Amino acid sequence: MNPPLLSLEEAQARLIALASPLSIERVDVPGTLGRYLAEPLRARRTQPAAHVSAMDGYAVRADDLAGPWHVVGESAAGHPFHSPVNPGEAVRISTGAIVPSGAQAVIVQEDVTRSDGSVSLTGSGPNPCGRHIRGEGSDFRREAELLPAGTRIGPAQIALAIAAGHRHLAVRRSPRIAIIDSGDELSADPETCALHQVPASNGAMIAALAASLPVQVSRIGPVADSREAIIAAFDAVEDADVIVTSGGASVGDHDLIRPALEQWGARLDFWRIAIKPGKPLLVAERDGRLIVGLPGNPVSAMVTSYLFLLPLLRGLLGAARPLPVAIDQRLAGPLPATGDRREFIRARFEAGGVSAVSTQDSGALGALAMTDLLVDRPAGSPALAAGESVRAYLLQNGGLS
Numbered sequence: 424m425n426p427p428l429l430s431l432e433e434a435q436a437r438l439i440a441l442a443s444p445l446s447i448e449r450v451d452v453p454g455t456l457g458r459y460l461a462e463p464l465r466a467r468r469t470q471p472a473a474h475v476s477a478m479d480g481y482a483v484r485a486d487d488l489a490g491p492w493h494v495v496g497e498s499a500a501g502h503p504f505h506s507p508v509n510p511g512e513a514v515r516i517s518t519g520a521i522v523p524s525g526a527q528a529v530i531v532q533e534d535v536t537r538s539d540g541s542v543s544l545t546g547s548g549p550n551p552c553g554r555h556i557r558g559e560g561s562d563f564r565r566e567a568e569l570l571p572a573g574t575r576i577g578p579a580q581i582a583l584a585i586a587a588g589h590r591h592l593a594v595r596r597s598p599r600i601a602i603i604d605s606g607d608e609l610s611a612d613p614e615t616c617a618l619h620q621v622p623a624s625n626g627a628m629i630a631a632l633a634a635s636l637p638v639q640v641s642r643i644g645p646v647a648d649s650r651e652a653i654i655a656a657f658d659a660v661e662d663a664d665v666i667v668t669s670g671g672a673s674v675g676d677h678d679l680i681r682p683a684l685e686q687w688g689a690r691l692d693f694w695r696i697a698i699k700p701g702k703p704l705l706v707a708e709r710d711g712r713l714i715v716g717l718p719g720n721p722v723s724a725m726v727t728s729y730l731f732l733l734p735l736l737r738g739l740l741g742a743a744r745p746l747p748v749a750i751d752q753r754l755a756g757p758l759p760a761t762g763d764r765r766e767f768i769r770a771r772f773e774a775g776g777v778s779a780v781s782t783q784d785s786g787a788l789g790a791l792a793m794t795d796l797l798v799d800r801p802a803g804s805p806a807l808a809a810g811e812s813v814r815a816y817l818l819q820n821g822g823l824s
Contacts (some may be wrong), residue, residue, distance in 0.1 A: 424693060431765055588632070602667045629717070752776060753813075766804075
């Protein structure tokens with residue numbers, strides 16, 4: 424008997440519960456791009472380490488703002504002025520340079536004129552007094568927690584880690600995933616595809632989607648529609664953390680992934696989700712390895728990879744928020760009412776909002792290639808008119824904000 428359909432949220436929660444973060448390794452900061460902090464990032468230094476100028480201009484005393492001033496030296500970035508500033512004196516200062524002792528104000532160069540070694544005020548001067556000074560520790564202070572564990576590391580986080588004094592960061596090791604295409608109808612060579620075949624494109628699509636994360640991908644197949652061939656493919660990827668199958672997850676006579684998994688000794692965790700497309704998705708486990716059985720229709724494979732495979736991989740990488748982030752969008756055109764399953768409508772950006780692509784068939788790769796986002800429509804939703812608001816998931820970057 425087929426089990427009852429799970430809701431999306433219940434299925435995702437059960438999947439994430441299986442995704443125990445992988446072991447920790449320390450990696451050079453630039454090499455952590457796209458990974459997730461395994462430990463909180465704490466500052467090893469103070470930034471700025473001293474008061475520095477935010478503008479090019481002249482540093483003067485706070486009690487001496489009328490001028491004129493005699494220019495007694497220069498403070499440049501990396502080359503500070505070491506003497507104190509006295510009344511009637513000014514120090515030429517560059518952006519990022521340390522403010523010399525005694526000075527508490529920076530007058531921008533556009534507000535003064537300089538002649539014969541002195542400067543005179545022509546503009547309004549600094550208001551408030553410290554406006555153009557970045558105070559010591561105004562960015563962060565030593566020992567402060569800058570980012571929590573589970574934060575994804577992007578360009579800004581790399582810069583922050585280095586500025587905070589780190590050469591290495593603790594991250595989870597990269598997951599190893601093996602993608603298995605199965606089906607007698609699949610042709611490995613798209614240029615020699617017979618009339619009764621289709622090119623095996625799902626594996627390449629899933630691998631490309633997974634490449635948005637720091638993972639190691641291998642591919643096997645196409646594999647014949649037989650239990651023996653499928654089990655042999657499972658045995659061939661002993662070092663994989665995650666095995667992903669494409670096709671054969673439904674209930675037809677040639678859908679052999681589930682019985683092959685059972686014969687192989689895997690434990691089925693859940694199967695069949697109340698979503699459209701993607702109902703036949705299954706998840707199983709054997710000896711600490713996770714198996715994600717995706718539907719064979721390309722759109723279904725893409726949608727379920729987005730909603731399940733990517734969150735699973737993020738969980739293994741230690742992400743604090745492994746699920747994709749929904750955004751609100753306005754419709755450029757109408758949407759029909761939905762049926763008894765939650766639907767993910769393929770849509771694209773148009774003038775005035777988002778609009779459903781030409782066909783929603785789960786085998787329509789042409790329409791999928793035109794898709795920018797998935798519109799999330801709960802089961803039993805009424806028809807919507809242009810201008811109404813919907814929740815959607817961006818396909819770009821795996822749906823992360």
